[in-house]
Amino acid sequence: MNQRPVKSAQQLIDSLESLANPEQALLSLRYMKSAPGDYAFGDQFLGVKMGPIRDLAKTYRNLPLSEVLLCLHSPWHEVRSCALVIWTLQFAKATAEQQQTIYRDYLANTDFINNWDLVDISTPKIVGLYLLDKPRNDLYQLVKSDVLWQRRIAVLACFPMIRNGESTDILKLCEVLLEDKEDLIHKACGWMLRELAKRNQAIVEQFLQDHYSQINRTQLRYAIERFEPELRQRYLKGQF
Structure with a gap:
């Protein structure tokens, strides 16, 4: 029996790029304060809303850690957002050892968790839950x-x-x-x-x-x- 191919970061990125909406991207850039002089200057947007991002995260919830990190390092805001949602899904089902790995990688990569929405969708479900008994x-x-x-x-x-x-x-x-x-x-x-x-x-x-x-x-x-x-x-x- 043929094994199902392992999904990759590039496949996820391609899926998100296929949903790109330039008009929504411009709105996101303004709303997320990414213009020159703003707190998130330099962030880049595809223009994909949160609903499709969450749907893709569920599809890619078993993405290997190394591939999730590749997504988290993407210049595209929505790709980083999807990576973080994947981590929250993985954390919820992970063993104690796996949770520790996700927690450590999360704190080691805060340079890429660089807007309020990225923090808010992920921090309580990873950092907060991990530290409940620590x-x-x-x-x-x-x-x-x-x-x-x-x-x-x-x-x-x-x-x-x-x-x-x-x-x-x-x-x-x-x-x-x-x-x-x-x-x-x-x-x-x-x-x-x-x-x-x-x-x-x-x-x-x-x-x-x-x-x-x-x-x-x-x-x-x-x-x-x-x-x-x-x-x-x-x-x-x-x-x-």
């Missing part, structure tokens, strides 16, 4: 990075921990990032505080009160989004 030292190294995306990885990795009822790490990381200059970090911290508030609003309120003079307004608005309207207005006015 020391979080890597997060405290990432949060000190000069690279915006590495700091966002540190924050988004806390999502599974928050869902697991934990609050210590996200509060410590948000405190470290209070003076951060990047809007995408304020939004990430505010988002995670909002998720924490769904489970423990009192601890988020205490954090906001303790750091009210430092906290960015964007982060504050994200954090209190689910508060009762009257309470939300009080926090916006600093009346608590």
